[in-house]
Amino acid sequence: MDLSVRFLGTSASRPTVERNVTSLAVRRGGETFLFDCGEGTQRQMMRYGVSFNVGEIFFTHMHADHILGVTGLVRTMALQGRTDPMTLFGPPKSERLLRQAVTLGSDKQHFPINYVEMTPGEPLVRQGYSIVPFSVDHGGAAALGLAIIELPRLGRFNPDLAREMGIPEGPLWGQIHKGQAVTLPDGRVVHPSELVGPTRSGRKLVFTGDARPSETTIEIAVGADILIHEATFADEEAPLAIETGHSTAREAATVADRARVKRLVLTHISSRYSRDVQELAAEAREVFPGAVVARDGMELVIPFDDADTLEG
Numbered sequence: 556m557d558l559s560v561r562f563l564g565t566s567a568s569r570p571t572v573e574r575n576v577t578s579l580a581v582r583r584g585g586e587t588f589l590f591d592c593g594e595g596t597q598r599q600m601m602r603y604g605v606s607f608n609v610g611e612i613f614f615t616h617m618h619a620d621h622i623l624g625v626t627g628l629v630r631t632m633a634l635q636g637r638t639d640p641m642t643l644f645g646p647p648k649s650e651r652l653l654r655q656a657v658t659l660g661s662d663k664q665h666f667p668i669n670y671v672e673m674t675p676g677e678p679l680v681r682q683g684y685s686i687v688p689f690s691v692d693h694g695g696a697a698a699l700g701l702a703i704i705e706l707p708r709l710g711r712f713n714p715d716l717a718r719e720m721g722i723p724e725g726p727l728w729g730q731i732h733k734g735q736a737v738t739l740p741d742g743r744v745v746h747p748s749e750l751v752g753p754t755r756s757g758r759k760l761v762f763t764g765d766a767r768p769s770e771t772t773i774e775i776a777v778g779a780d781i782l783i784h785e786a787t788f789a790d791e792e793a794p795l796a797i798e799t800g801h802s803t804a805r806e807a808a809t810v811a812d813r814a815r816v817k818r819l820v821l822t823h824i825s826s827r828y829s830r831d832v833q834e835l836a837a838e839a840r841e842v843f844p845g846a847v848v849a850r851d852g853m854e855l856v857i858p859f860d861d862a863d864t865l866e867g
């Protein structure tokens with residue numbers, strides 16, 4: 556099962572020559588959805604080959620640099636003759652504003668759009684994974700982070716041993732793999748523990764949206780395969796980060812370090828670092844050595860821990 560993210564916009568507050576405002580395309584198992592949809596996202600999707608066949612957009616909060624792109628994107632989809640429904644998820648009390656953004660300048664709705672206000676801590680349960688919205692501190696705005704948390708996977712099946720034990724390849728293997736004891740034609744009973752290893756963890760991706768560093772983020776990000784944390788400012792603007800409800804690169808790295816995540820990617824970069832992110836990267840790496848700063852178009856594939864073997 557593939558899982559990847561593509562950064563469609565990595566700039567804070569306003570676009571720059573190098574960077575568009577926030578949007579993240581998440582791909583899992585042939586499905587694509589967006590986290591945030593800043594102004595110009597549709598053009599970034601074209602530029603970086605992201606399918607317009609998006610059924611869901613999740614908004615972290617209602618600041619303009621995260622939502623203005625939905626107006627144009629929905630209009631283009633309508634022009635293309637889309638009939639499939641779309642669902643827009645937002646934080647509490649977001650529906651009115653999202654509805655306004657979608658209908659701006661046009662009363663006609665060409666395809667059905669549903670609005671869902673998410674509740675922090677209440678997972679949206681999908682087949683094999685959940686999307687978990689969590690509260691973040693963004694200077695008083697109703698803001699959420701979003702985590703994709705996969706269910707644990709079945710343990711590894713040992714085909715060599717199964718053959719050795721004379722268990723015919725076929726449906727019996729599947730039953731044993733799924734945890735059922737089976738009786739062989741000769742009367743022997745095989746228990747799953749004889750052939751199947753321990754359950755393996757699924758993957759976890761955490762996106763903070765705009766946020767101060769917080770215990771809630773650390774808690775949900777524990778052991779994450781990837782933490783995408785906003786890092787609007789460098790150390791020298793630490794007071795401004797507090798004032799505006801954002802994080803410095805060093806603060807983001809501290810969250811990553813405390814949550815013991817495997818990878819940290821910084822995004823939502825202030826325009827003053829748009830061209831040269833060395834300062835942000837260096838400060839983050841003093842705390843979390845592997846930290847990288849996202850750039851527009853960057854794609855990250857998130858493999859399973861044990862990716863050398865067959866995915867289950």
Ligand SMILES: [Zn+2]
Nearest residue numbers: 568618620765
């Ligand atoms: Zn923002």
Ligand SMILES: [Zn+2]
Nearest residue numbers: 616618693765
């Ligand atoms: Zn914001």
